[in-house]
Amino acid sequence: MYRGPSQYAVSTQRHGESPESAAPKRGTGVLCVAITPCLQRTLLFSGLTLDAVNRAQRALLSPGGKAVNAARTVRALGGRCHIVGFCGAETGMQLRDLLGRSDIPAELVSMARPTRTCTTLIDDIGGTVTELVEEAPAPTAAEWQAFEARLQALLPHFELVLAAGALPPGVSQETYARLAKLAAQHRAALLLDANGAALTPALSYAPLLVKLNHLELAAMSQAPLKTNEELISTARRLARDGADWVLVTQASAPACLVSKSEAWQFYPPRVRPLNPVGSGDATTGGIAFALLQGQSMLEAVRLGIACGSANATTLTAGEITATRTADLVGEVRLQRHDR
Template identity: 35%
Template sequence: MQPIVTVTMNPSIDLSTAVDKVMPIHKLRCASALRDPGGGGINAARVIARLGGDVTAFYPVGGVTGQLLHKLVEEEGVRGLTYEVAHETRQSFTVDETGTGQQYRFVLPGPSFSDAEWQEALRLVADLPVASGYLVLSGSLPPGVPDGFYAEAAKRTAGRLKPVVDTSGAALRLALTHGVFLAKPNLRELRELTGQALEDDASRVAACRAVIAAGHAELLAVSLGEDGALLVGADAALRAVSPPVVASSAVGAGDSFVGALMWALAAGKPLDEAFRWAVAAGSAAVITPGTELCHKGDVERLYHQVVVQPL
C-alpha cells in the first residue's frame, strides 16, 4: 500500500441538520445537528482511512474552530498534519428540507491568508516526510491563496509524489498546465476547460484524450452525476454506470469517489477495479445523511453492482 497525502487549503467544520420547511423571517426549529470535518482533501482522507488506506491529511487550522476540526479529523482515524493560521477555520451548513426532499447548502468563503501563510504551506508540503506515493490536492482555495498554489505544490513534490487534483476554475487549469497524474473534473468543468458541448461519450473521451496528449494529465476521471463516470487514459477509456440508490444527501459524493479511487490505486488494484471502487463509494455517499460520507459496508455492497465497460 503506497502512502497518500491529501492537501486541503480551505477546510471546514460541516454542520448538517433538517427542518420541515425553510421559510424567511420565522425561527426554524431544526433537528439535532451532525458535525463532521470537511473540505475536499479531508473528506477524501476520511474515506481512504475507512477503507484501510495509509493516509495523512495536511490542512491549516485557525482559532477555536480549527482546534475542533483537528479533533474531529483524528476521531476519524486520519493522521492530521496541521499548521496555524491567524483567522478562524470556516464552518459550512447543510439543511435538509424534509417536507420537499430538497437540500440547501451554505458554503462560507473561508479565512483570508496572508502571503506568509500560504508560502509556509507550500514549504511544508514540499518538506513532507514521504518518499513516494500520491499527493491529493483537493477543494477550493481560500481568499489570499493564489490560483497557482496546487500547480506549485505539484512542482515542488515532483519525482516523489504523483499529483492528483480535484478542484475547479483557474486552479484546475493551472494545475493541468503544470501536468498531473490524475484530474477529476465534472462534466461542467470539462466543458469549461475545452470550450466544447460534449454531448456524448465519444466527444467526452476525445476531449479527455486531447488533454492527455498535451501532457496535462495521465488520467482523467469525469463525474457525470447520476449517469455515472468516465475514466480515460492514453490507451484506455472506461464508462461506469452507477447502481440505483435512494439519495439522501449529495454532500461528499465526489470526495468519496476520489478517496476510494486513490485507496484502490495505492493498493495496486487494476484500473478497472479501482474505477469500480470509486463509483461505488460515490454512490454510497449519496445514501448517507448530511456530511457522513460513505460507509465501508455500503461501498463493498455497491461495488458488485457497478457496471464498468470499455469504450
Template identity: 30%
Template sequence: MNKILTVTLNPAIDVRYNIEKIEMGNVNRTSTIEKNAGGKGINVSRVIRQLGGAILSTGIIGGYTGKLFLSKLDKDSIENSFLETDFETRTCIAAIDKSTGKITEFLESAEGKEKDFEKFLEKYISILENGIKLVCGSGSLLKGIKKDSYNILINEASKREIKFILDTSGETLVEGIKAAPFLIKPNQNELEEIFKKKLNTIDEIVNAARIIVKKGVENVMVTLGENGAILVTENEVYRATFPKVEIKNTVGSGDSTIGGFAYGIAEGKSLEESFKLGVACGTTNAMLDTTGSIDLEILDTVLNNIKIEKAPNN
C-alpha cells in the same frame, strides 16, 4: 508504505441542519444538528480510512474554528499535520429540508496570505520526504493565495515520483492542468466550464477529456451523477455505470469517488479496478445520510453491480 497524503487548503467546519420543512422568511428550527471537520480533502481522508488505508491529512487552518476543526479530526482518528495561522477557518452550513430532500448550502470564503502558503510549502515538502505514496489535493484555495498554488504542490510531488490527484474547479483547475497531475476529476459542469461550452453527449465529454490528456494529464475522470463516470487515459476510455439506487445525499460523493480511487492506486490495483472502486464509493456515499462516508457492507453490494466498459482511446 502506502500512506496517502490529503491536502485541504481551504478547510471548514461543516454544520448540517436537518429541518422538517424549510419556510423562507420564517423562523426554522432544526430537528438535529451536526458539526464536523469539513472540506473535500477531509471527506477523501475519511473514506480512505474507512477502506483501511493509511492516511495523513494536511492543509492550512486558523483561529477558534481551526482548533475546533483539529479536535474533530482527532475525534475521527484521522492523523493530521496542519499549518496553524492567524486567519479564522471558515464555517459552511448545509440546511436539509426533510420534506423535499433538497439541500441549501451557505459557503463562507476564508482569508489567507501568500506567506501562509510559503510556510505550508515547507511543511508539505517535509511530509513528502517521509514516505508518502500518493497525494490528493482537493477543493478551493484560501483568498489571497495564488491560483497556481496547486501547481507548486504537484511539481514537488513529481520531483519525488509521487503521483498527485487534483480535484478542484474553475481557474484553479485550469492552472493545475498545466502541471500535469496524475489525475483530475471534474464533473460534467466543471468540464464544460473549462471549455466554456455545453457538452451534450458522451462522445463530446470523452473528446474534451482527450484534449486534456494530450496536454500532459495522465488520466481524466469525469463524474456524471446517476449516469456513472468516464475515465480517459492516453490509450483507453473506461465507462462505469451502475443500477438505479435510492439516493439520500449526494454531497461528498465526488470526494468519496476520489477516496476509493486513491486507495486502489496506493494499494497497487490497476486503473480499471481503482476506477471501479472509486465509482462504487461515490455511489455508496449517495445512498447514506452522512457526507463523505461509506458503509462497507453496502459498498460490497454496490461494487458487484458496477459495470465497466472499455474502448480504445482512438
C-alpha cells in the same frame, strides 16, 4: 501501488524521519492536501421554507472540505492517510479536535483567520439539499511558507498525494501547479480534484488522475457537452495537456474515465440519495485507497464510483462503511467506449 502510464518509481532511498513528523513510511498511505478545510454543519429538517423560522430535527458537526472528505473516506475503508493543511482560530481548534476524534493524523498550520464553516440543509420532505458555502480564508505569505515547509517534510514519505478544492480568493492560480511540481520532484503520484484556471497550469506536471464533474468540465470548455462524444473529446484534451487519466463524474449518470488512448464509462449503482454533497470527494478517496492496495486504475475507479454512491446515501460526507461499499462495487457497470 499502481504506477499508471507515468511509471512512478518506488524510491529505495531511506528517508530520515524528521523528529516532529509522525508520517508513515513511504507507500503506506495517502497525503491529503487540505488548503481549504472547513467545519461542516449538517442540519436535517422535515420541511424547509425560505424567509421563515425552521427548526432542525438533527444537527451534526463534522470535519469537512474536499480533501478532508476524501481522507475520511480512505480512513473509513481502513486505509492510512495524513492531512496537511491550514486551520485558524476557534473553528480551527474545533476542526483539529474533530479530526483527532476521527483518528486521522493531521498537520494543520495555524493561520490568523478563522477556518470557515460550511452548512448543509437537508429537507427530507421536500427532498432538497441546500449547500451554504463560506469562502476559505487566504493564508498570509508566512503561513504559506510554514505550510510548504510541512509539505516538503511530508512528501518523501508518501507515494500518493491527493489535493482537492477551489482555491481561496486571492490565492495564486499556480498553487496546484506548484504542488504538482513538488509531488513530481518527490516521485509521488498526484490525484487532483480541481478545475478551471487552478487546474490548467498543473497539467504539465503529469498528475496521475484529474477528477472533475461534467459542469466543471463544461465551464472549462465553454460548451454545454451534450453528448458522450463531446464529453470524452473535451476530457481527452486535459489528457493531451498532461494528465494520465481524467475522470468526469455526473452524479447518478455514467462517469467517463479517459486517457490519451482509452475511454471507459462507469454506470453508478442505483441508490436512494440522502445527501450527495461530497460524493465526488468520496470517489477520489476510494480511488486513492484502491491504488494503494495495488489495484489497476479501472478497478480503482470502480471502487471510487461505489464510494461516491455510498456517500450519497449518508448524512455527512466521508461517512461510508467498507461493507456498504463492498455491496455496491459489484453493481458498478463498466463499458469501453471505442472512440
